[in-house]
Amino acid sequence: MMFVRLLLLQLRVNFSLSALRWYWFNDRKKFLTSIGIMALIVASIGPLFYLYSIFVLETFAAAAPLGQTEVVLTSALVLTAFLIAMLNLGFVLSVFYYSRDLALLVSLPLRPGEILASKFGVVLVYNYLIILPFLLPAIGVFGFQSAIRWDYWLISGVVVLLAPVIPLVVVSLFLLVLMRLTNLSQKRDALRMMGLLGFFLGVLALNWIFGSVRPGEEATFIESVLLAQDGLIHFVSRMYPPALWATRALVASGLTQFYNLLGYLLLSGVGVIGLIEVGQRIFYEGLIGGEEVRRGRHLADDDLGRRLGRVHSPEWAIAMREIKYLIRTPIFFFNSLLILLALPAILLVPVVAGGTLEVVLSGLEAEVPRPVQLLGGGAFIGMMALFAPAASSSFSREGRQFWISQLIPLSARQHIRGKLLYAFLLAALALPVVLLGAWLWLPWRPLEIVIALGAGLILSFPMITLSLWIDLLRPYLDWDSPDKAIKQNINVLLAMLGGSVVFVGLYFWGRFLFERGQDPWMIYGGVLGVALLIGYVFWVLLYRLARIRYRFVDPPPNDEVRER
Amino acid sequence: MITLEALSKRYQKGAVKAVDELSLNVKAGEIFGFLGPNGAGKTTTIKMMVGLLVPDEGTVTINGSRMDQDPMAAKQSLSFVPDTPEIYDKLTGLEYLNFLGDVYRVPGPLRRSRIATLLDLFEMRQAVGDLIQSYSRGMRQKIVLTGALLHDPAVFILDEPMVGLDPRSSSHLKDYMRDHCARGNTVFFSTHVLDVAERFCDRIGIIHRGQLIATGTMAALRERAKQRESLESIFLELTGS
């Protein structure tokens, strides 16, 4: 069948299976490096996986007296649905609309629905990688800790396979409609960006509304949720009822089990078929066209002067160029800036959705000393600077336009200052998040908030210089779709690993100071001083490297030469 | 204004010698045409002149500054229009010009009046507020030209500039280049079309397989081609294309 072949081809291309095979036969070293990098990724997820498993175990233990232990399954399903909806916006968009083979596929005698279905398959397979670490611990914990029948394992296989389907269908449908509606508009990119942001915030808001307990209703909450039969499960799955059906399909028996499983299967199936049907009608209409040139109006001299605005320093010009590019390229925007929004949301979801925010906060206040809290708040900002790959893909993203940076009369120092300025401006976006969190929930005094924010900026410094340095070591300039510059860029990954090592080191250093009974100011000074020092070292390295790179990087050959 | 001394560049680990000990001197006030068939080494030479490629051997001096010793000064006095410009297509034309104005440090009032003049010259006032990604090939070329002339460069270097430019703009560009040179500046451009070189240039250098094989006015070159067979065959190749 045509579709199956198309899907297999897509999978091979997207997961670089053919490339790996080729490396195995032709370039053993490169093969080993790729495998090594994958192992590195798995290893870096390991500790998180462990922590999450412990969290699931404890939830299970806490729910046991209430007789509602299956809530671990429901929460895991809700959590994965939420993660999928949040993390896939940019990815689905780039696979559906911005992948390079689309121009070719569209010209082949394939139906739009078929192309869409094969692309959906690719996205689906990727998502199994995201959800497995979240679903497996829950399924395992429940399975091994309770008396279950054999069919539990069988059905859990089905549930895992179906888990990403419904949320992905929702995201895909949303994107199909958005792309179709905005395609003919002149402000296409801006509208799309706003649409995506709206979806993102909408899901967050829903999550918030469904997850919170209104003040004054705590008593009813306890009665209806904690004490009522299945109350907790109902509560957790309010936002995403299929999680309830899947839970019942797993743990109930008899007809209840059958109907719930059937419902879950049917909804997934109908979703996929509906998506393909809708795609058959509107996929191409969002994909093709809309390239026509707009005739702007004649710009008179006064207007010109006004729109040119003020004269800026070269460093500022560089920083603004970076920011405009980041914001105006949807793929860049979603894989960097939006991560800044998504990360805190994702961290908060299990807590808020579980209705345990108060408990966690009072626990935090009782168990974690204030200086550690403040540095933790700062570390959060630093992590944002690290994990939004805005610095670690900064040179790579310039791509084939890097020649302009090489041509203009700026010193390496000026270029680097521009990049630093840009990266700090982005990192500063995390400040309001921490500020808001502190103001809403944490009893920090104003001076303490200032310390946390300052610590955040200082901790961002080594993250930024390290990330820039790693990207400049081997900038990846010869890409043809923006996706490759940021998501498939190994520099981004290496920077995250390197930055994490720095963070872990700083953590143990801070802990050492704390256990020695140092007073808070010594701890702040010690940790932040070392952070500054590390940042400075990489800044010097970065500057030295830039002097070489801006001179010696050969611009990628243009297509004309490549074809010869 | 431009001095190249024994410039050499090899590609593919030395397998291809793209430019071979090329020496050249272009004076102030000259429009110099760098003429040669495809693959002769024009683009490679130009990339070394503007600091995008580091030569294996030899030196480049622009307006008295060596590219390897004082690149900032050398770059400040030149500007470059590549053959297929990859420019910031997520910026509007105006933002692109403003960016160049900032990095070349063109003062505000001067910037405004130059942009106004150049936009009129290339008839770009309507499109300049739009994102460059919406521009046609010709408009792209014109915004790059505008940006390149913004800081009134002493040395103006273009790689195959007439490809994709409409006849009217190309004639305006020619007038502008004349004017520019009359003010003591230098224009250097490459082409593989003999006709273009003849119409635009004061002096022409012919490059073949990485070597500069002849320089002089078009009339003098034609004269010499009658005596030298190798030159004549190159001439034939260039008129053919």
Ligand SMILES: Nc1ncnc2c1ncn2[C@@H]1O[C@H](COP(=O)(O)OP(=O)(O)O)[C@@H](O)[C@H]1O
């Ligand atoms: N980046 C590159 N890598 C390898 N070979 C190249 C590269 N750029 C140019 N060449 C080779 O160098 C020679 C000169 O090319 P080029 O300078 O582009 O010539 P022209 O601009 O005169 O057409 C050609 O043989 C070309 O194939």
Ligand SMILES: [Mg+2]
């Ligand atoms: Mg060329």
